[in-house]
Amino acid sequence: MIDYTKHEGAAITEDMIDDIAVSFSENYGVWGPAVKPEKQGRRVRASPARLRADCLPSSPARNFLVQAKDKHRLVGHVIATRWTFENLSICWITQLCVNMRYRHQGLATKLLIKLSEDNDDSAVGILSSHPFAIAAVLRALGKRLRQTNECVGNSQIKTIMASCPVDYVRTARLRGSAFESNVDDGTISCADTKFFVDHAEPHAALDALRDKGIKWPLGRLPEGHEFLAFVERP
Template sequence: MTKLVVERFDRSQVTRQMLEEASSLFNEHYGLRGHVPDNYNRYCPFKPGPPGNAADLPPCDSSTHHEETGSRVRLSADLLLAKFLPDGSRGCYLRATVEGIFAGYALACRWAYGDRQVCWVTQVVVHRGYRERRLATALLMNVRDEGDDIFGITSPHPAACKALVRACGGRMNFLSLFFFSSTLPPISWYQRKYADN
């Protein structure tokens, strides 16, 4: 049996080396850019900005998505920290190793919403060679805290969503899109125009 180790670090414990390691894994294993449709501006569901100010947000800008279709999505260590574990967040970084080899990571942020504690997994990435072994599930199970009233993920990817369901014991209550749009923190992780910085 292979040995899986999941380590958890609070945002204040995250080192530059950890961010470089995560950035490298992201750049090599996250995904490829797709075609940006002509009507992207009209249908873009993720607009950056503070929660509750949707009317004041600038439109999504398809002109910033000039990277070639099929090219690797890239993210620098600095941007990883700024966009996925922003200053002031109660964030955490989880690292998974298999037989001592870095195989995946997850990033999450927590904040209070009324009298509830919200935890959003802002990113989960698993090395292609270690997928379909429930590494993402193990990472997400270790993200969860007993005090989390709401636990979600910012990924529409089916594998990430399935891992979230498994991490929650196979059951999920579904929330409205209004809840998501009104409670997301001011983290603009969908602004890909900055992804190559």
């Protein structure tokens, strides 16, 4: 049986950060062809210090961690930051990772549902190269992976992201027809984050969605970019 626990702020201990850094480094993905040859194909790794710097900004942001454990073994986690933008409560998912042996069991969606418990988020955002991570966010919020406007529907998204306490979100450059005019490269909703993870696994996920008759609503993903979803809650 998988147990889900949520922790906030100071309750996120150094031991927890150590565990999720190991899990991320073992399960997330590998570097793609745009990085130095000696890094290509190697696991993307994050030290506890790097994870804290990238995903857990300082106050006044509120940081959350949800862990999924199978008999005390960490098998998945989600990290998120919440902040206020013009009286709106924004939640940004900064890391979502599931152990490879536990995928395709709805674990990511359950992590995200646990994250949303007892919180009145106005909107939830995520940058991810993996279509299944985007799909899990939509499922957790009761949305469907069908229409672009359900995935990115707020005209203030640029300003909201610019206010984000998380550095890589705040500095991301939005790309695609959802944000730019005269786009002819197939991009719809993504951002240049300079994160050159290999796209073989995301492409396989897109093929799997296509086989189910689902048309991917966020367009093409260039190297160094991540898909962007920003979902408003009713």
